[in-house]
Structures are given as C-alpha cells and as structure tokens.
Amino acid sequence: MPGSSSTRVARGGIDLGGTKIEAVVVDGRNTVIGSARRPTPTEGGPPAVAAELVAALARAAGAAGLETSQLAGAGVGSPGIVDSAAGTVASAGNLPGWEGSFALGPALASELGTAVIIGNDVTVATEAEFKLGSGRPYRSLLGVFWGTGVGGGLILGGKAWLGRGAAGEIGHTVVKIGGARCPCGRSGCLEAYAGRGSMEARARRQADQGRRTDLFKLMKERKRTRLTSGVWAKAIEREDKLAIEIVDTALDALGAGVASAINLLDIEAVVIGGGLGVRFGQPYADRIAARMQPHLFIDERPPAVHVAGLGDLGGAIGAALLARRAVG
Amino acid sequence: MPGSSSTRVARGGIDLGGTKIEAVVVDGRNTVIGSARRPTPTEGGPPAVAAELVAALARAAGAAGLETSQLAGAGVGSPGIVDSAAGTVASAGNLPGWEGSFALGPALASELGTAVIIGNDVTVATEAEFKLGSGRPYRSLLGVFWGTGVGGGLILGGKAWLGRGAAGEIGHTVVKIGGARCPCGRSGCLEAYAGRGSMEARARRQADQGRRTDLFKLMKERKRTRLTSGVWAKAIEREDKLAIEIVDTALDALGAGVASAINLLDIEAVVIGGGLGVRFGQPYADRIAARMQPHLFIDERPPAVHVAGLGDLGGAIGAALLARRAVG
Numbered sequence: 001m002p003g004s005s006s007t008r009v010a011r012g013g014i015d016l017g018g019t020k021i022e023a024v025v026v027d028g029r030n031t032v033i034g035s036a037r038r039p040t041p042t043e044g045g046p047p048a049v050a051a052e053l054v055a056a057l058a059r060a061a062g063a064a065g066l067e068t069s070q071l072a073g074a075g076v077g078s079p080g081i082v083d084s085a086a087g088t089v090a091s092a093g094n095l096p097g098w099e100g101s102f103a104l105g106p107a108l109a110s111e112l113g114t115a116v117i118i119g120n121d122v123t124v125a126t127e128a129e130f131k132l133g134s135g136r137p138y139r140s141l142l143g144v145f146w147g148t149g150v151g152g153g154l155i156l157g158g159k160a161w162l163g164r165g166a167a168g169e170i171g172h173t174v175v176k177i178g179g180a181r182c183p184c185g186r187s188g189c190l191e192a193y194a195g196r197g198s199m200e201a202r203a204r205r206q207a208d209q210g211r212r213t214d215l216f217k218l219m220k221e222r223k224r225t226r227l228t229s230g231v232w233a234k235a236i237e238r239e240d241k242l243a244i245e246i247v248d249t250a251l252d253a254l255g256a257g258v259a260s261a262i263n264l265l266d267i268e269a270v271v272i273g274g275g276l277g278v279r280f281g282q283p284y285a286d287r288i289a290a291r292m293q294p295h296l297f298i299d300e301r302p303p304a305v306h307v308a309g310l311g312d313l314g315g316a317i318g319a320a321l322l323a324r325r326a327v328g
Numbered sequence: 329m330p331g332s333s334s335t336r337v338a339r340g341g342i343d344l345g346g347t348k349i350e351a352v353v354v355d356g357r358n359t360v361i362g363s364a365r366r367p368t369p370t371e372g373g374p375p376a377v378a379a380e381l382v383a384a385l386a387r388a389a390g391a392a393g394l395e396t397s398q399l400a401g402a403g404v405g406s407p408g409i410v411d412s413a414a415g416t417v418a419s420a421g422n423l424p425g426w427e428g429s430f431a432l433g434p435a436l437a438s439e440l441g442t443a444v445i446i447g448n449d450v451t452v453a454t455e456a457e458f459k460l461g462s463g464r465p466y467r468s469l470l471g472v473f474w475g476t477g478v479g480g481g482l483i484l485g486g487k488a489w490l491g492r493g494a495a496g497e498i499g500h501t502v503v504k505i506g507g508a509r510c511p512c513g514r515s516g517c518l519e520a521y522a523g524r525g526s527m528e529a530r531a532r533r534q535a536d537q538g539r540r541t542d543l544f545k546l547m548k549e550r551k552r553t554r555l556t557s558g559v560w561a562k563a564i565e566r567e568d569k570l571a572i573e574i575v576d577t578a579l580d581a582l583g584a585g586v587a588s589a590i591n592l593l594d595i596e597a598v599v600i601g602g603g604l605g606v607r608f609g610q611p612y613a614d615r616i617a618a619r620m621q622p623h624l625f626i627d628e629r630p631p632a633v634h635v636a637g638l639g640d641l642g643g644a645i646g647a648a649l650l651a652r653r654a655v656g
Contacts, residue, residue: 172591
C-alpha cells in the first residue's frame with residue numbers, strides 16, 4: 001500500500017520563533033510536502049504556545065493530506081535551554097511568560113499523537129543548512145541567524161559542535177569594549193548592534209529625538225507593531241537615511257564578529273540566515289563578507305559566505321531532520 | 329643494555345620564539361632530563377636561527393648526557409606558516425629576515441643527526457598543556473599565549489582543532505571596532521591592546537609625551553632593549569601608574585576576547601601561557617577570568633581559567649611530543 005508507506009516516512013518539523021511559528025511536513029527525501037505559518041502567541045505562556053504549535057503542524061499536515069498521528073515523528077526547534085531527553089524547554093526569554101521549565105515534548109506528543117523531539121532552534125537550522133542547504137559543499141561552517149537577536153550554530157568536521165551544550169552564541173561576541181547595551185544586559189555584544197530588536201530600539205530613540213525617518217510610517221502602513229525585516233527592507237529601498245545608517249552599523253558589527261570567529265576557527269563557510277538575513281538575501285551576505293575582509297587574519301582565502309539556502313523554512317526543516325534521528 | 333634503551337626513547341623539543349629559543353630533552357615519560365635557553369639571533373636570517381636551534385638542542389642533550397644523534401627524534405614549535413610534510417617555515421614575521429620560505433626541518437636534521445618534525449608553536453604548546461599541563465582534566469580547551477603577540481590554540485573533543493590550518497588566532501579577535509592599530513596592520517584586535525609589543529609601543533608613546541613611568545629605567549637597569557615580561561612585572565610591583573594602566577587595558581581586552589571565544593565554543597577551560605601569562609601567573613589568570621565574567625553569556629558556569637602548568641617550557645615540551653608522534 002503506497003499510501004500507508006508514505007504516511008510512515010513523513011515527518012513534521014516546527015520552528016518556534018519569538019515572532020512566528022513555522023511548521024512543515026517533509027517526505028522521506030526531506031522535500032517539503034506541506035507547510036503552515038502562525039504568529040507566536042504573546043499571551044497565555046507555554047500552554048498557549050504549545051496549542052499554537054499543535055495547530056500549525058496540524059495545518060501543515062493537512063496541506064500534505066495527512067493527520068499528525070500519521071507522521072513518523074515531529075521535531076521542534078526551540079529557543080531557550082532545551083533538555084532533549086526530558087523534552088523540556090526552560091528560560092526561553094524571547095517567549096512571553098516562559099521563564100521557568102515546561103515539558104513541551106510530552107505536551108505536544110499527546111496532542112499530536114506522534115513522537116516528538118525538541119532541539120535548539122539555531123542548532124537544528126544550522127544542521128539543515130549543512131545537510132540540505134547552502135552548507136552542503138562544506139565540512140565546517142558557522143550558521144549566523146540574523147533576526148530579532150543574532151544566534152549561531154557550528155558544524156566542525158562534519159558534526160554539530162555544542163560545547164557544554166550552549167555553543168554558538170556569536171551574537172554575544174564583544175565587538176566593542178564599553179559599547180552599546182545589549183538586550184542580554186551586557187555591553188558591546190554583536191547583537192547590541194545587529195539584532196533587529198536593538199536596531200528597532202535605536203531607530204525609536206533617534207526618531208524620538210526628532211531624527212527624520214519613514215521606518216515607523218512604513219510599519220503602520222504594513223499594520224505591524226514592530227520594525228519587521230520587511231519594513232527594514234522597504235525603508236532601505238526608499239533610501240531612508242536612518243535605516244541605512246543603522247543597517248550599516250549592523251553590517252560593521254557582523255563583519256567584525258564573524259571575522260573574529262573565522263580567525264579563531266578557520267572554517268570553510270558562513271551561512272547567513274534569520275529573518276533579516278533571509279529577507280536581505282545574498283547581496284547582504286556579500287556585504288557582510290566585504291566587512292569581514294579587513295579583519296581576516298588570513299585574508300587571501302576568506303571563507304565562503306552564503307545566504308541560507310532553505311530560507312525561512314530552514315529551522316522547520318532542521319526540526320524535521322531531528323525527528324528522523326529520533327525515529328531512526 | 330639500559331643505556332642504549334634510554335638513548336632511543338629520549339626526544340628533543342625546541343620552542344622557537346621571537347625573543348628566545350627554549351630546548352629540552354625528555355625521556356620516554358616526557359620528563360625533562362635536560363634543557364637550555366638561548367636568545368633568538370636578530371641577524372643572519374633563517375640560517376643563523378637554524379644554527380642557534382642546533383646549538384640549543386645540543387646543549388640540552390649535553391645536560392642529559394647525550395649527543396643529539398642519540399635522540400629518537402626532535403620536534404620544533406615554530407611561528408609562521410609551517411608545512412610539516414616539507415619541513416618548511418614561511419612568513420615568520422616575528423623573526424628578522426624570515427619573510428620567505430626556509431627548509432628548516434631538513435637543515436636541522438642533517439646537523440642534529442636525527443629526524444626532525446616542525447609544528448606550529450602555539451599548537452604544540454596547547455597540546456602539551458592538554459596532555460601534560462593544566463589542561464589534563466579537560467576534553468576541550470583554549471590555550472592563550474600572552475606574550476609579544478597573543479596566540480591561541482584549540483583542543484575540541486580531545487583533539488587539536490586546526491580548521492583549514494590556521495585556527496587559533498584569538499589575538500586577532502576584534503574587541504573594539506575602529507580601535508587601536510594592531511602590529512598585524514588591522515585595527516581593534518585583542519593583540520593591539522594585550523600584545524607585549526603593542527603594550528611597549530603604547531608605553532613609549534606616553535613616555536615620549538612626558539608621562540612619568542619607571543618602565544624604561546627598569547629596562548635599562550636590567551640591561552634589556554625591550555620591555556620584557558620581567559620589566560612589566562617589576563614595574564607593577566613598584567606600582568608604576570602607567571604600567572598598571574596599560575596592563576589593565578590588556579586585561580580588559582583579554583577578558584572580552586576570551587569570553588567571546590567561550591560564548592562561541594562553550595568549552596571547559598582556558599589555559600593562559602606565553603611570556604607575560606607565565607610571568608604574571610595564576611593571580612593574573614584569575615584577573616582575566618574576572619574580566620571575562622561580565623561578558624559570559626552563560627555566566628553561572630564559567631570555564632576554568634588556569635595559568636600554563638608547564639610554564640616557559642610548554643612550547644619545547646610540546647615540540648618533543650610532536651617528535652614522539654613522528655617517530656612513534
């Protein structure tokens with residue numbers, strides 16, 4: 001029965017972001033056969049988020065003509081501190097009301113009717129780019145997820161490098177001693193200059209001080225409550241001076257921080273993902289490469305710098321890969 | 329014949345530094361049974377340096393009651409670009425007249441009468457700390473060599489991580505975008521604040537501008553032509569304000585740069601070696617740890633920070649370990 005066989009190999013993947021939830025269903029060759037996107041709930045804490053994750057995957061499965069209980073398994077890429085064995089997520093600071101620990105895996109498994117495995121969001125997205133995306137030609141790479149924050153994942157010698165479990169925090173590379181305050185509370189971090197959150201705070205301060213910008217007008221036109229990646233892209237297209245200036249500072253910080261990582265690790269490639277990274281695309285990956293160049297210790301053989309090949313779906317596809325590992 | 333047996337297991341190791349050459353002879357258990365130190369020649373280029381390396385190892389062997397031809401092999405830890413297969417060293421910028429490539433391995437082998445293998449100086453020193461020094465309890469560590477420059481070596485999951493061959497350049501982590509000029513020609517590097525060379529240049533500029541300091545008086549008293557680690561230590565002991573200020577800036581830069589590496593790699597330990605690192609000892613390793621703390625993303629479990637357990641001899645002992653691999 002071919003139908004029954006295909007149901008057994010299909011897997012689900014969910015990327016739980018601070019702004020949105022992306023869900024996919026993939027077949028045995030990791031081709032996306034269904035997808036869905038929903039906003040991340042801003043109220044109700046972990047149970048509300050869990051309910052939206054279930055709804056998102058159910059919709060993606062529906063698009064593939066399946067029930068979630070027909071999936072061979074589902075993976076979730078989550079922010080915060082993930083304990084894969086217990087299926088818990090703790091201290092997911094970007095998700096409102098998620099300071100403590102919540103048993104997300106068990107909660108989802110009972111609702112979805114399939115096995116669920118939780119992994120770290122940037123780690124699974126990096127693995128997806130390594131196995132299926134822009135990172136395929138390389139054995140070692142750094143994934144940089146340029147979005148609300150700046151996250152990172154490492155593949156070293158063909159395997160994810162996790163250190164003691166929390167490796168990859170390139171967003172908290174100190175690019176300027178005594179520099180700008182970061183959302184993490186520290187100062188001078190890359191994310192304090194390049195995170196979408198920090199960029200928005202800077203724009204707001206400047207606008208409040210009377211600096212002229214269309215950023216907030218564009219935000220309202222698009223019925224947004226935040227300066228989304230799309231708003232930034234539009235403002236730059238319109239040559240908004242403040243937007244250009246803030247993005248320029250972000251590129252400088254990314255260039256310095258990523259070059260420092262290359263000087264330390266001497267790896268082959270950098271893959272730029274995340275909301276801003278994917279929206280801005282390869283032209284901005286090239287600009288980051290150009291800003292890295294003056295800081296590279298071995299400047300005659302810079303690493304390749306690619307935009308994420310899987311685009312916005314990398315996190316969800318990576319989560320589906322995680323499920324493959326879980327179900328064997 | 330026990331005598332003959334011991335001659336076959338003894339190995340030589342030479343650390344080729346910008347200021348001095350350290351040579352050791354070790355027995356089969358890697359215990360140092362002879363050592364010698366000589367200044368690095370400032371004239372005559374690679375052939376003059378090679379002659380001094382031979383003389384240093386001959387003296388170390390003599391102290392162990394051996395001829396160099398009785399050694400099972402000898403290793404050299406060298407700066408510059410090392411090709412271990414060919415035994416060549418190129419672009420050793422800290423060594424006068426060593427811009428091109430020189431076949432150091434073959435030149436030494438014929439003079440010493442034993443097999444010679446060349447490795448990268450900081451890599452062999454890091455491996456020595458990992459296998460025999462302060463790094464023994466750990467599977468992953470960063471070696472930071474705080475001397476004329478700031479070098480680094482990585483052990484990840486029990487093995488040296490070399491990347492594409494040049495990993496470990498923590499000295500060229502950008503700690504301040506738009507910051508001080510580094511001897512490497514770039515700006516804002518850790519080494520521009522913490523390298524002994526940069527620290528001396530800063531002290532000289534300040535003294536030339538009339539700033540009061542005993543640094544250069546101490547240098548002359550000790551019959552030195554540079555501000556050696558000993559001069560810096562003495563000046564700090566005497567509470568020389570300029571010396572304290574410059575070392576303070578160096579510690580800030582080391583704290584930020586090393587913390588950034590930990591945020592990226594989440595490894596267990598940091599070992600601080602190099603001329604200044606060894607001279608200043610564990611109290612300064614502790615100060616570096618304290619300066620790292622405000623920048624650590626996971627600050628509740630900082631890495632261990634130790635001074636190099638093998639002291640000044642780590643590089644030479646590491647080179648001798650390299651010889652074991654070559655002849656083993």
